Structure formats: C-alpha cells, structure tokens
Amino acid sequence: MAARTAPRAPGTEDTRTRLLATALRLFSEHGVEGTSLQMIADELGVTKAAVYYHFRAKDEITEAVAEPLLDTLARITEEAAAHRRRGAQIEHLLNGFVDLVVGHRVLVAVFSSDPGVARAVEKTLHHAGNFKERMLAVLTGPDPDVATLVTANVTLAGIALAGGSPELAGVDDDALREHLLITARRMLGRPRPRH
Amino acid sequence: MAARTAPRAPGTEDTRTRLLATALRLFSEHGVEGTSLQMIADELGVTKAAVYYHFRAKDEITEAVAEPLLDTLARITEEAAAHRRRGAQIEHLLNGFVDLVVGHRVLVAVFSSDPGVARAVEKTLHHAGNFKERMLAVLTGPDPDVATLVTANVTLAGIALAGGSPELAGVDDDALREHLLITARRMLGRPRPRH
Structure with missing residues (x-):
C-alpha cells in the first residue's frame, strides 16, 4: 500500500467505504441533489460530524x-x-x-x-x-x-x-x-x- | 371556457403558467429534488406564500x-x-x-x-x-x-x-x-x- 499523506484513525477507511456505498444507494433513490449529508449520516447510524471527518461537503x-x-x-x-x-x-x-x-x-x-x-x-x-x-x-x-x-x-x-x-x-x-x-x-x- | 369550481384572482392563471415554466427550467438545471419551493419563488420574484397559493407542495x-x-x-x-x-x-x-x-x-x-x-x-x-x-x-x-x-x-x-x-x-x-x-x-x- 502507498504511504498516506495524513494519519487516519483505525477503521476509518472502512467507514469511508461504507459511506460511499451508502451515498451511492441514496443517490440512486433520491438523486444526488435530493440526498443530504444528514440522510447519509442517518443511514450509516453515525453523526453528521463523523461524515465531515471524511468529506467536507456533499460535492x-x-x-x-x-x-x-x-x-x-x-x-x-x-x-x-x-x-x-x-x-x-x-x-x-x-x-x-x-x-x-x-x-x-x-x-x-x-x-x-x-x-x-x-x-x-x-x-x-x-x-x-x-x-x-x-x-x-x-x-x-x-x-x-x-x-x-x-x-x-x-x-x-x-x-x-x-x-x-x-x-x-x-x-x-x-x-x-x-x-x-x-x-x-x-x-x-x-x-x-x-x- | 369551462366554469371553475373556485374563484381565482385576476392574473393568477398567468402566474400559475409562469410558475410551471420556471419550475421546469429549475428542474432541468438542478433536478427535481434539488429544486425547492423557495428557489421557484425567488426565480419568479414572488413570496413563498404566493407559490403556496397555487400549489400546496413541490410534489x-x-x-x-x-x-x-x-x-x-x-x-x-x-x-x-x-x-x-x-x-x-x-x-x-x-x-x-x-x-x-x-x-x-x-x-x-x-x-x-x-x-x-x-x-x-x-x-x-x-x-x-x-x-x-x-x-x-x-x-x-x-x-x-x-x-x-x-x-x-x-x-x-x-x-x-x-x-x-x-x-x-x-x-x-x-x-x-x-x-x-x-x-x-x-x-x-x-x-x-x-x-
């Protein structure tokens, strides 16, 4: 694996993967603009802050x-x-x-x-x-x-x-x-x- | 023209037509779920209440x-x-x-x-x-x-x-x-x- 530029907490890579899979599912149901960060967080059962740890914005x-x-x-x-x-x-x-x-x-x-x-x-x-x-x-x-x-x-x-x-x-x-x-x-x- | 079931203020039919044309344009730019009633009102230069006069919800x-x-x-x-x-x-x-x-x-x-x-x-x-x-x-x-x-x-x-x-x-x-x-x-x- 290539070295990362920033350290990550254990398990965050897995959360990121799950987050993207959840986002994709919500995108296909509600459209991209109909999907909010809050909806992604709710589906994952995490806080919006946890989503912000990985991505600064929905874009x-x-x-x-x-x-x-x-x-x-x-x-x-x-x-x-x-x-x-x-x-x-x-x-x-x-x-x-x-x-x-x-x-x-x-x-x-x-x-x-x-x-x-x-x-x-x-x-x-x-x-x-x-x-x-x-x-x-x-x-x-x-x-x-x-x-x-x-x-x-x-x-x-x-x-x-x-x-x-x-x-x-x-x-x-x-x-x-x-x-x-x-x-x-x-x-x-x-x-x-x-x- | 057929009789209407409810009286309408003068010019409202025209507003309704303009409202639908504006909604269509915003839908094609932002997607349906990415378009809010507020965006439609802003584009038309009317209040959200004026939109609600014609339609109860975006659906x-x-x-x-x-x-x-x-x-x-x-x-x-x-x-x-x-x-x-x-x-x-x-x-x-x-x-x-x-x-x-x-x-x-x-x-x-x-x-x-x-x-x-x-x-x-x-x-x-x-x-x-x-x-x-x-x-x-x-x-x-x-x-x-x-x-x-x-x-x-x-x-x-x-x-x-x-x-x-x-x-x-x-x-x-x-x-x-x-x-x-x-x-x-x-x-x-x-x-x-x-x-």
Whole structure:
C-alpha cells in the first residue's frame, strides 16, 4: 500500500467505504441533489460530524463516487482513440463502456442522468466537462452529419440508462453485456467483429 | 371556457403558467429534488406564500408539470396497442414518443432520468407506475426474450435522454424527429414504413 499523506484513525477507511456505498444507494433513490449529508449520516447510524471527518461537503462525496468511473471512461476513450482503424476505435469504446455499465448498473444510470452530478463534478474535475464529447467523437469520427450525431447520442444514452433500468435488473451480466453490444453495433451500423 | 369550481384572482392563471415554466427550467438545471419551493419563488420574484397559493407542495408542481406528458404517453400507448398489426403498433408508438421528445426536449430527458420524479408522480397518479412497462410491451410483444427486452429498453431510454442532450440542441425539430425515428427503427430491426 502507498504511504498516506495524513494519519487516519483505525477503521476509518472502512467507514469511508461504507459511506460511499451508502451515498451511492441514496443517490440512486433520491438523486444526488435530493440526498443530504444528514440522510447519509442517518443511514450509516453515525453523526453528521463523523461524515465531515471524511468529506467536507456533499460535492466531495459525489466526486469520490464519480471519480473511478470518470477515470475509467477517460482511459477507455484514450485507448480507443489510439487505434488506427475506425472500426477498432468504435469496438474498443463500446466494449469498455458496456463493461462499465454492466459492472456498475445503477451508478452509471444515475451519473448519466442526474443534473446534480455534472455540476458537482465539474467544479472539481477539470477533465470531466468534455468526456462525453470525446466519447461521441470516437463514435462519430470528425465532422459528423446530423444522422451520425443523433445515432451516437442515442447509443451512449441508451446503453447508460438502460443498464440501470429495473426491467433489466434480472438479466445476468454476461447476457446484458452481449445484448447491449449487439444493440449498439446494430444502431451504429457496425458489423460483429471477427475474433 | 369551462366554469371553475373556485374563484381565482385576476392574473393568477398567468402566474400559475409562469410558475410551471420556471419550475421546469429549475428542474432541468438542478433536478427535481434539488429544486425547492423557495428557489421557484425567488426565480419568479414572488413570496413563498404566493407559490403556496397555487400549489400546496413541490410534489404538486412536479405532478402538474408531468401530467400532460404522462397523459400523452398513456394515449399514444393505448392507440398503438389498438392497431392489429405489430408493425403498425410499433410505428404508432415510435412516432408518438419521438414527437413528444422533440416537442419537449429537456422535459422528457429530465422526467426520464430524475429519480425524484417517479416518486413524486407515483404518489398521485395511479396510472404512472407502469406506463413504461406498457410502452415496452408494445415494442417487445408478449413474452420477449432477453435480446428483445434489452433492445426495447435501450431504444426508449436512448430516445428520451438523447432528445435533451446539449450536443443535439442545435438540431432543428424536423431533422431530430427524422433521425430519431431512423435510429429507433434500425435498432428494433423495423423497415421504414411505406406511405
């Protein structure tokens, strides 16, 4: 483990993890802006002061929940753009994004749609503002026409939001991954890749 | 005009309309749960008491904003289900839903994704709870397999969320309508209808 810059009391790392898991659950039920620090504290059975020990404000919690997801999206997009062929770029982005959605179904749906998230994250993470634009650019290529732009938007939005939809909660990860990819390729007019 | 059950002060109908328009704008910026009655009053330049004159609680405002939209969705779904052929059912639903999304871009996106809306509306409108299920049922037909269920979910979610996306704000209504329909038909494997 890397050395920490500040000492922490025993058990606080565990509390931090539980706090973020609780925040995520409340975000998905009430939206980010509908979730208060007090609600998070109540759910955890701790005082608001205990929450403040870990995070100074709710935006910091939102950021901590969003950060791994945004980092992964940034990495996937960068890797995708590094491929030479358009087909390989699109396949890389679709596979990475679908994996993320399947692995974090509710999280991605909440963070794709809640207007509170974009603002909270915008303040603190400079790279977050245009990550969707960069994902779209990989899907569309340069100077897209309206048809291409609409299709790319529907594809990303549909995958992100459908992944967390209650009607698909009973579908197992492998089946959801497979069918999201098939749907996305059909939407974008891409052939199934040869292996 | 129909007779009213209670007398209203002059100009109140106009205030109600402005109030709902302001609420919608704040909802799309802050989410439903991130918007308070106080914020709505401040934006309108009126007192909170003036807001309470029209609505007893924020949920009533959410419902008043959502109601025409839900009524339209219920009507479209019912009309679609009344067609005899599956192809005609799907075409009716897609055309109606795309028209709604194009006509109320931000509204549909907010109401498709904000967790606060479903709960506010659920309390008061009995038909709202399963309108998405009924729309999906029209798209999938009875006893759908997983592939069909995933595709229908991605289609509805993608259309609803993409319609309000900032990247498509500059696309005019006719072009957005046309390309959303083309994308949806391709996703569902439907042919372009003959006229």
